[in-house]
Amino acid sequence: MKNNTSTKTRNNEHHHHHGIGHHQHHHGAGGHSHGDNREGNKKGLLIAFVITTSIMVLEFAGGLVTGSLALLSDSGHMLSDASSLLLSLVAMIFAAKAASPKRTFGFYRFEILAALFNGVTLFVIAFFIIKEACERFYNPPEVASGSMMLIASIGLAANMISAWMLMRKGDVKNNVNLRSAYLHVLGDMLGSVGAIVAGLVMLVFGWYVADPIISVVVALLILRGAWGVLKQAVHILMEGTPDNIDHDEVKQTLQSIDGVVDVHDLHIWTVTSGFHALSCHMRVDNDADSQAVLQQAIHRLETEYGITHSTIQTEHSHIQHEQLKL
Template sequence: MSSHHHGQEHYGEPGHNNKRGLGIALIVTFGIMLLEFIGGLVTNSLALLSDSGHMLSDVSSLALSLLAITVAAKPPSLRKTFGYQRFEILAALFNAITLFVISGFIIVEAFKRFQQPQAVDSISMMAIAFVGMLANIISAVALLKQGDVQENINMRSAYLHVIGDALSSVGAIVAGVLMQFYSWYLVDPIVSMLVAVVISKGAWKVAKQALHILMEGVPLNMDASQIKSDLAAISGVSEVHELRVWSLTSGCNALSCHLVAEAAADGQNILMQATNTIREKFKIQQAAIQIETSDYQCMQKLI
């Protein structure tokens, strides 16, 4: 004989603040992109048009992150029994990949500049970089204040896009000053490569965590052996097996396991204690626990 318990379902509960923060960042970034595009057409500035194209990639990334939160809120169905929460993880992985691509492009262009240093219109460069920096600072503050960039991997990937651009703008301003007053044109590719390395480092952390979640890895802040030990310590439990611990999405963890009860043990009491341990100590929201007897185990082995 066996009994089951399923934890409370909390599908699709993305924070309203995350959507608000992304919305503010998206509006600001789109506005600056449009301003630079129109300014580039009016002034015939290739630099402005190029930067507006770069801002377009940020608009796309922020829009994807916002879409991911909206899609993740959809309730589960008989076809998608876990809902759509993993869409946020897929969006984060895609954003990390685009950051790698952008970093690679920057490094390739930097090597070309090393081989053939070019004179740069430092005044225009600093002006464009300053406008971009202000926009990215506003967006970064909005994401920090309104969103959860620490726990939510989707929000963090969007935040990294904004921070990467802000660093690029700061680097461009520093390089512009050095080129304007000292004609050190090699500083442009040097600063660009440093920024690319910083962006790649952040992108790798996001990609690594996203892949860990998609591969059903144990949440990084949890120890499966400790969970197993605590469950085995419950009075009346003789064995813990088939333990599975994973993340559905950022901040939403799940567990399933089989607990073998001693002959004279109260199965319902074991179930209650196990549920409390999982929820209170380990903060796991989704749980499926099966209580088995030793007789049931013997029957299973004979099958």
């Protein structure tokens, strides 16, 4: 943005005000993913990681012994889940690191990268499950369904505890990193339920093709969740406007302030889940008090949209700058 005498005092006042805004972001109600809920998120992820790793080993051994694809695919999915939960945990630890002159937003984006990676691994797992299931359709092997159901039931109970811990201690709704980890656990739950149903069908009817059929159904459910996580992570990385904020509505709100002639170069983006930022140019009437207009704009963005990290350049009609490309 242009540096000019008319905006220097405004910048000083703006940064002074936003010293308070940033403080709220890191320690209070300023953001869902990096406020006082961070410890709960970490604890939930750690418990889920320990449970998932333990059950993964049990299901893998059980799948080899019983010859069940549903169990093996579930344990393979759990291997990815254990990695994903660990990655989400590491991302959360990194995100807590302080910002530096080189990384002025700190490591918050690491959480979004972790969510993106988790989404991709879910797609890869689903592909391999479907590929193996297709081969088994033509030659369904016999499966020790009783043992398979017992192991799957233990897996289901463990997954339910993991999911409950993540929901109880963490912010699954607002934090895309935590939600990607939660979806992995949810996929495991579906895998375990699928293995139990397949085992029941094979035990009662001797219909061994149920094993690959259930595997495909679970894989498709995993894909549905993965697509949602991928979409949101890519949207954030592409600096898209947050889903819960209407760009045009924000523009109208700012333009409705007395003394504002025009608002342009308005950008709203997400740094990490729950932490939104905004920048814009605001043309102010030459006779208006630009400081008072700025203060009102800052206040309305905070109270109406929860945006506490805003950078607003106020301009009078004589300010000229190049045509903006974005």
